[in-house]
Structure formats: C-alpha cells, structure tokens
Amino acid sequence: MTRTRRDPRSEREARSVGGRHRPRFDLGLAVGASRRPRRDPRAERRGFEVFAAPRLRLDRTQTLAPIPAGPGDAPSRRSEAAAPAVRVVAAPAYLVFAVLEAAKGRLSRLDRQVLGAARLLADAGEGGGAVVGIAPAGIVDLGACGADRVLAMTGDGEMSAPARAARIRAMVEALAPRHVIFAEDGEGADLARRIAVSLRETILTDLVSLSARQAVRARDGNRTEMFGAPPRFITIGEDRVAAYGGVPCEARALDGDFNAGRSADPAILSIEPVAGDPSALSLSETDFVVSAGNGVTDIEAFKALAAALSGTPGASRVVCDAGLMPRSAQVGASGTVLAADCYLALGIAGAPQHLQGIAACEHVIAVNTDLHAKMVERAGLAIVADAQAVMPALKALVDERKRRAR
Amino acid sequence: MNILICLSAARHPVSDRPALSRLEAQAIGLATRLDGRVTGLHAGPDGEAVREALGVGLSLVDHLAIGGGVDPLEALSARLRAEAPDLILAGRRGQGGEDSGLVPYCLAEALDLPLIADAVAIETGPRPGTIRVDQALKKGDRRRITVKLPAIVTVHPLAPAPAPFVFAAARRGTIRTLPVLERHDRQDAHPGWNERPYRARPKLMRTAATPAGDPAGKLHVDPAPEEAARLILDYLEKNGIRTF
Ligand SMILES: Cc1cc2nc3c(=O)[nH]c(=O)nc-3n(C[C@H](O)[C@H](O)[C@H](O)COP(=O)(O)OP(=O)(O)OC[C@H]3O[C@@H](n4cnc5c(N)ncnc54)[C@H](O)[C@@H]3O)c2cc1C
Ligand SMILES: Nc1ncnc2c1ncn2[C@@H]1O[C@H](COP(=O)(O)O)[C@@H](O)[C@H]1O
Numbered sequence: 001m002t003r004t005r006r007d008p009r010s011e012r013e014a015r016s017v018g019g020r021h022r023p024r025f026d027l028g029l030a031v032g033a034s035r036r037p038r039r040d041p042r043a044e045r046r047g048f049e050v051f052a053a054p055r056l057r058l059d060r061t062q063t064l065a066p067i068p069a070g071p072g073d074a075p076s077r078r079s080e081a082a083a084p085a086v087r088v089v090a091a092p093a094y095l096v097f098a099v100l101e102a103a104k105g106r107l108s109r110l111d112r113q114v115l116g117a118a119r120l121l122a123d124a125g126e127g128g129g130a131v132v133g134i135a136p137a138g139i140v141d142l143g144a145c146g147a148d149r150v151l152a153m154t155g156d157g158e159m160s161a162p163a164r165a166a167r168i169r170a171m172v173e174a175l176a177p178r179h180v181i182f183a184e185d186g187e188g189a190d191l192a193r194r195i196a197v198s199l200r201e202t203i204l205t206d207l208v209s210l211s212a213r214q215a216v217r218a219r220d221g222n223r224t225e226m227f228g229a230p231p232r233f234i235t236i237g238e239d240r241v242a243a244y245g246g247v248p249c250e251a252r253a254l255d256g257d258f259n260a261g262r263s264a265d266p267a268i269l270s271i272e273p274v275a276g277d278p279s280a281l282s283l284s285e286t287d288f289v290v291s292a293g294n295g296v297t298d299i300e301a302f303k304a305l306a307a308a309l310s311g312t313p314g315a316s317r318v319v320c321d322a323g324l325m326p327r328s329a330q331v332g333a334s335g336t337v338l339a340a341d342c343y344l345a346l347g348i349a350g351a352p353q354h355l356q357g358i359a360a361c362e363h364v365i366a367v368n369t370d371l372h373a374k375m376v377e378r379a380g381l382a383i384v385a386d387a388q389a390v391m392p393a394l395k396a397l398v399d400e401r402k403r404r405a406r
Numbered sequence: 407m408n409i410l411i412c413l414s415a416a417r418h419p420v421s422d423r424p425a426l427s428r429l430e431a432q433a434i435g436l437a438t439r440l441d442g443r444v445t446g447l448h449a450g451p452d453g454e455a456v457r458e459a460l461g462v463g464l465s466l467v468d469h470l471a472i473g474g475g476v477d478p479l480e481a482l483s484a485r486l487r488a489e490a491p492d493l494i495l496a497g498r499r500g501q502g503g504e505d506s507g508l509v510p511y512c513l514a515e516a517l518d519l520p521l522i523a524d525a526v527a528i529e530t531g532p533r534p535g536t537i538r539v540d541q542a543l544k545k546g547d548r549r550r551i552t553v554k555l556p557a558i559v560t561v562h563p564l565a566p567a568p569a570p571f572v573f574a575a576a577r578r579g580t581i582r583t584l585p586v587l588e589r590h591d592r593q594d595a596h597p598g599w600n601e602r603p604y605r606a607r608p609k610l611m612r613t614a615a616t617p618a619g620d621p622a623g624k625l626h627v628d629p630a631p632e633e634a635a636r637l638i639l640d641y642l643e644k645n646g647i648r649t650f
Binding site for chain 2: 103104106108160161185187190193194196197198208218219220221223225239268269270271272273274276277278280281285286287310311341362363367376393401
C-alpha cells in the first residue's frame with residue numbers, strides 16, 4: 001500500500017500551461033504523486049510470508065505488517081537456499097544401496113536415476129538415510145548425483161556375475177540397508193535377481209512408479225498393477241524416477257573388505273569380453289553415432305570417417321531419401337530414436353523431426369556452414385566450417401594418433 | 407545333449423490372446439542349432455497353450471498339469487531334477503503374466519545350477535560337456551562365457567530371430583501331459599501387495615539436454631580443418647566417448 005498510483009487526469013492538469021487557443025502541456029514537468037494509493041500485491045504477499053519455514057508458507061490472517069522498503073531487506077528464502085555447500089549425512093539413520101553399472105567408467109542416465117530413486121527413499125519420511133553408491137572404482141560425479149557414501153567394486157571387470165552377486169550380498173549382509181536399488185537393464189537386472197533369490201526375499205522388478213510410500217509395477221501385460229510399500233529389493237526401469245538434482249552430496253568412500261564370497265563359480269570355466277563392432281550395431285544400441293546430412297556430398301569420405309572413429313553411421317532423412325545411405329541409418333522421428341551418448345552431426349540442419357531422434361544424446365557435436373542452424377544451437381561443440389574439408393582432416397588426425405599410439 | 411526349453415503360457419501384448427513368447431521361440435532357435443534332443447517343458451493348467459512352440463522347431467512338449475495360479479516352481483524343479491537335462495533354456499522375462507523373470511533364477515537356486523543371463527548365441531564348447539555362450543551387454547559389447555554343463559541359460563531379445571511358424575508341424579507335434587506328484591498349492595507369492603487395474607504413467611521426458619560444457623569453448627567459426635579436427639577429438643576424449 002505504499003506505491004502511489006499514477007492519476008493521469010491530475011497529472012495532465014498539473015502539466016497544462018494555459019494556451020490561449022488550444023490546450024498546451026509541458027510534458028517535461030515533474031508532477032507530484034496523486035493522492036490515490038495503489039495496491040501492491042507483491043508487497044502484500046511478502047507481508048504474508050512466514051520466514052521461519054524452510055519452504056514457502058503464507059499466513060493470510062496476518063494483519064499487514066509494515067512492508068520493508070526494498071526487496072533486499074526482507075530475509076530472502078532464495079539467498080538462504082542458494083548457499084553452495086556439500087550435503088553431509090554424518091550419522092545415517094539407515095542406508096539405501098544403489099547398485100550402479102557405470103559401463104565404461106561413466107554413469108549412464110539410468111544409473112543416475114537409480115541414485116535418484118535411492119535418494120528419494122533415503123529422504124523419505126523423517127529422512128536421515130544415506131545413499132551408498134556401489135560402483136566400479138574411479139567414477140567421479142557420484143556425489144553430484146546424490147551418493148553420500150561410495151563402496152568401490154574394485155577388480156570388477158574380470159569378475160563373473162555369481163562372484164559379483166556374492167560380493168554385493170556380503171555388503172548387504174554386513175551393512176543391512178533398508179533398500180537396495182538396481183537398474184532393470186543389463187547386469188543390474190541379473191544381479192538383483194541373483195541376490196534376492198539367494199536371500200529368499202521378495203523383489204519388485206521393473207517399477208513404473210516409485211514414491212516414498214508406494215511402489216507400483218505392471219503385470220499381466222499392462223492390464224493390472226501391483227502396489228504396496230517399497231520393498232527391500234527394487235529394480236527400476238528407465239525414465240521412471242527422476243535423477244537427483246540438488247546440492248551435491250558427500251560421496252565419502254566407505255572401506256570394508258567384502259571379498260568373503262568371492263569364490264568364483266567352478267562351473268564357469270572362462271570369461272572373455274568381446275568388444276562390440278560399432279559399425280555392425282543397430283543405431284538404437286550404439287553409444288556413438290556419426291551422422292551425415294544434406295551438407296555432406298562426399299559419402300565415401302563420411303563412411304571412412306565413421307569407421308575410423310569407430311562410430312555407427314547414421315544419416316538424416318534427406319540422405320536416406322536420396323539413396324545414399326540405407327533407410328535403417330535414418331535418425332529421427334520416423335527413423336531411429338537414439339540412446340547414444342554422443343552424436344556427431346555433419347552438415348545437418350537440425351529439423352525438429354531430426355532433433356527428436358537425438359533428444360537423449362548427452363553430447364552433440366555439429367559441423368555446419370550455417371552459424372544459425374538449429375543443430376549448432378543444440379550442440380555442445382559447434383564447428384562452423386565446410387564438412388567436406390573437416391572430414392578428411394579429422395580422419396587424417398585419427399589415423400595419425402592411432403599410428404602414434406601403436 | 408539333452409536340452410529343455412521352459413515354455414510359459416504367454417499372452418500377446420496387444421491382443422492378450424495366448425501366444426508363444428518371442429524369447430522362447432528364439433530359445434528354441436538357439437537350441438536347434440546345437441546338436442541334441444530338444445524338448446519343451448510347460449507347467450500350467452492347459453497344455454494346448456504352448457502348441458505354437460511345436461510350430462517353430464519343437465516336436466515334443468512335456469506338460470505338467472498344475473492348477474491355474476499355482477506357482478510352477480515346485481513342479482518344474484521336481485521335473486528338472488528327475489529329467490536332469492544338460493541344458494535348460496528360458497526367456498529372460500515372461501510375457502503377459504508375472505513378467506518378473508524370476509523363474510529361471512529360482513530354478514537355478516533350487517537345482518544349484520549355474521545361470522548365464524542374456525544369451526544371444528550358444529555353441530558347443532572346446533571340451534565335451536561344455537558350451538560357449540555369448541552374453542549381450544550394453545552398447546553392443548558381448549561376453550563369451552565357457553560354462554560346464556548342466557546349466558541354465560536365459561535368452562536375450564537380440565538373439566537370432568525365431569524360425570517361421572509352420573502350422574502342419576504345430577498340428578503334428580505331441581504335447582505329453584505328465585502327472586505331478588507333490589502338490590503344494592502355494593498361492594500368493596507377494597503377501598502384502600495389492601492389485602488394481604493398470605494405469606499408464608508417463609515416462610520422464612527426454613527433452614533436449616542443455617549443451618554440456620562451458621559456453622565459451624562451444625562455438626568455433628571458420629577454424630582451419632586441422633584445428634576443427636583437433637577440437638572434435640579433444641571433445642570426444644574429454645567426455646570419455648572415444649580415445650585415440
Ligand atoms: C513427417 C516428417 C517426418 C520426418 N522425419 C524425419 C526423420 O526421422 N529424420 C530426419 O532426419 N528428417 C526427418 N524429416 C525431414 C526433416 O524435416 C528435414 O527435412 C531433414 O531432417 C533435413 O535434413 P538435413 O538437415 O540433412 O538437410 P537440410 O535441411 O538440407 O540441411 C543441410 C544442412 O547442411 C548445411 N551444409 C550445407 N553445405 C554444407 C557443407 N559443405 N558443410 C557443412 N554443412 C553444410 C546447411 O547449412 C544445412 O544446415 C521428417 C519430415 C517430416 C515432414
Ligand atoms: N509355467 C511355466 N512353465 C515353464 N516355464 C516357465 C513357466 N513360467 C515361466 N517360465 C520360464 O521362465 C521365463 C521367465 O518367466 P517369468 O519369471 O514369469 O518372467 C519364461 O520365459 C519361461 O521360459
């Protein structure tokens with residue numbers, strides 16, 4: 001109620017400089033404020049705010065307190081929350097395990113969502129739980145993704161699934177977590193079932209919805225769903241629980257020797273990893289796509305480059321329509337929707353139908369002659385240059401580095 | 407080699423009619439590529455539910471008659487213990503039922519057999535009595551595991567496509583119903599869990615991610631091709647995509 005209200009009529013009156021034939025005004029003249037007060041809803045709302053509460057609370061029964069002169073005077077909730085700090089759970093009331101696969105030393109999207117689900121259950125109710133991330137050694141951003149503690153699975157690569165399951169089972173038995181969360185994908189799904197079956201506990205697989213109070217899974221071909229309180233063993237599907245986006249957590253390394261059950265299964269005689277050949281992979285499966293658009297005229301150079309970078313070749317619709325690349329290589333709404341980590345777009349404008357296909361890609365590199373192309377806007381690294389010149393240079397550099405490494 | 411395929415009474419995801427699960431059809435395909443006797447095994451109220459499996463490569467299915475809604479584990483493990491097959495194949499998930507993929511794991515636990523998950527190829531191993539299984543991992547990687555028989559192997563969707571369905575073969579094949587001796591009608595595997603009609607829930611949106619990396623190093627206008635190549639490789643290396 002402090003801001004005064006402009007009153008155009010009285011302002012006009014005050015500015016008039018009595019002309020003889022027609023009205024004349026001096027608009028430069030500063031005029032005093034009008035008498036009519038004006039409501040200021042924002043200031044009123046600020047007056048209702050109860051500042052002790054951690055989140056916004058309004059007490060509308062409050063008689064209007066004197067309104068502080070400027071917004072800076074009010075104790076702002078925002079400035080309190082913005083203090084960048086590390087969140088520390090010193091003495092956890094209980095533990096929640098998040099078992100992460102972190103293939104190739106990086107947390108995947110689903111891994112981050114697993115940590116997000118663990119964080120959700122650790123903060124449930126009165127809170128005070130701690131998230132323990134179980135991951136291969138050397139993952140850096142566990143804290144930012146919500147892990148309070150970290151248990152490293154060292155020497156994980158050469159272990160067989162039963163040995164790994166035995167090790168996580170030893171951790172579960174030693175630390176007695178309230179929940180253990182796995183990804184319903186790849187190794188996580190396998191480990192979860194092995195551990196739950198060997199401990200004879202119920203496990204809820206492939207959750208479609210998880211909150212602190214209720215977990216839901218579909219069954220009977222999506223005709224019925226089961227629900228109940230979150231059980232101890234849970235696997236979650238992709239894009240069902242949001243990743244953690246709050247203040248970074250501590251990610252303190254826990255030590256402890258959990259190699260008790262490391263005895264390898266005698267029936268498994270040998271395990272050898274076979275690296276996938278990206279050029280033979282389908283687009284939906286690969287992690288790195290090298291893609292050509294209408295700006296690429298030298299398709300042979302493009303194919304050679306994709307092979308040299310060991311990426312899966314892709315293309316925009318224009319290129320597939322022209323018959324330069326097979327239809328199976330088309331990326332986008334009417335082609336393949338990628339799950340890759342990285343996308344190298346050579347001469348692609350970035351039509352909406354194309355961008356839909358790469359929405360899940362974390363890293364995008366664009367090479368385009370047009371500075372204003374949508375793909376340049378989307379990219380994490382944008383090179384405004386002729387693709388025909390960049391492709392051979394890139395291939396030459398890769399070949400040279402490979403030669404030097406040998 | 408005596409190979410047994412576990413067949414569930416799957417339902418088609420769209421029509422909800424009884425249909426052979428694709429994973430189990432793929433399992434039959436993997437098994438017929440090995441030389442051995444391949445039989446199906448189904449535990450459930452109706453043996454005819456798995457007749458379709460006879461059309462994609464099986465000639466005999468053993469049916470263990472148990473009541474509807476009864477946990478098939480008891481009957482299956484008793485039968486497997488008696489039969490003692492060399493290799494047991496199952497789908498990695500069921501289709502149209504519980505769909506938790508727990509049956510093979512429970513069988514492995516009950517029979518104390520090694521379990522290899524997510525197979526895309528199976529061949530005979532270097533020594534007799536062994537097999538070599540290619541296991542599908544993420545991003546196209548594979549793991550080749552040599553395992554001593556007997557073992558349980560679950561099949562991944564990336565395994566070779568199943569053989570085409572042959573109607574005459576499905577009519578010709580036999581479904582042999584076997585009596586089940588013990589009967590523990592253990593119902594309700596999930597006490598404390600309630601059921602209700604399914605409601606589809608939206609998945610999290612995969613919106614265009616904000617470009618990673620610092621904005622200053624993001625845009626490069628007209629660099630020399632060699633400089634551009636270096637920038638791209640450095641970016642790939644920094645984000646752990648490829649290192650050369
Ligand atoms: C219903 C529908 C569905 C569709 N689905 C898809 C889909 O699934 N996938 C898909 O890709 N498209 C799809 N499209 C087509 C889409 O709208 C675009 O037409 C298409 O993606 C454009 O392809 P482009 O970027 O390669 O070609 P253009 O739009 O021609 O862009 C070429 C780009 O290359 C750049 N360029 C030119 N010369 C060079 C050079 N020498 N060096 C570097 N850069 C250069 C240009 O600046 C330009 O930005 C669909 C369209 C419709 C209507
Ligand atoms: N009643 C059953 N009889 C035989 N095999 C079964 C039965 N139920 C499940 N299976 C096997 O177990 C796999 C996983 O099923 P589920 O655990 O129901 O997801 C299936 O693909 C089948 O191979």
